[in-house]
Amino acid sequence: MPHWLQLMSDSLPTLLWAGVKFTIPLTLLSFALGLMLGLVTAVTRLFGPRPLALIARFYVWVIRGTPLLVQLFVIFYGLPSIGILLDAFPAALIGFTLNIGAYSSEIIRAVISSVPKGQWEAAYSIGMSWSQAMRRTILPQAARVAVPPLSNTFISLIKDTSLAAAITVPELFQAAQRIVATTYEPLILYIEAALIYLVLSSVLSALQVRLERRFARYGGMMEASR
Incomplete structure (x- = not known):
């Protein structure tokens, strides 16, 4: 067996374990929490009182206007200076959640705004409250439109988690760095890490296509029933 192939074979279990133990949980938790934060932020900007809307806008402005790596450094290396x-x-987790929250809030805000005002009026006409109209009428329609951009955000997130290596999270990429430090074979190990990310992204992209088709069929059924 060639040397490079043997090295990749020997290091694969370590890289996969780092992915299962840290990369995937970090991605899932950050996305779930970030999505909830994004929904709250979007709703606050659209319907909240002006002071809260300004705070939400400021948060989105700061997070979207600064690099993710800098945000991670501020949280991990900067905050200890104030105790x-x-x-x-x-x-x-905090860094990625804040980042996803800001970007997903813009997506959610846009798709909620895209729902025709007639849908609100129809919900109110049958006695729904604002919260009921949002939960039962507006969000289901907005979710169908939001699936593609939010799916892309999720796929990007699983690649961005490699930045966590910079703050010593022992995820997939840092596992590759540690093996490089002992084998002195950076090209082979980094290519192997890249291939693992590529496989994960490809699987998620295939799932995204299936999810979009399912929502498209659901949307067609909803339109036909009207």
């Missing part, structure tokens, strides 16, 4: 100490994984 706030965080372990690497929680610091990464």
Whole structure:
């Protein structure tokens, strides 16, 4: 067996375990929490009182206007200077959640705004409250439109988690860095890490296509029933 292939074979279990133990949980938790934060932020900007809407707008402006890596450094290396100490994984989780929250809020805000005003009026005409109209009428329609951009955000997130290596989270990419430090074979190990990310992204892209088709069929059925 060629040397490079043997090295990749030997290192694969370590890289996969790092992905299963850190990369995937970090991605899923960050996306779920970020999506909830994004929904709250979007609704606040659209319907909240002006002071809260301004705070939400400021948060989105700051997060979208600064690099993710800088945000992670501020949380992990900067906050200890004011007495706030965080372990690497929680610091990464907070950083990615804040980042996803800001970007997803813009997507959610746009899709909620795209729902025709007649849908609100129809919901109110049958006695729904604002919260009922939002939950039963507006969000289901907005979700169908939001699937493609939010799916792309999720796929990008699983690749962006490699930045967590910079704050010592032992995820997939840092596992590759540690093996490089002992084998002195950066090209082979980094290509192997890239291939793993590529496989994950490809699987998620295939799932995204299926999800979009399912929502498209559901949307067609909803239109036909009207």
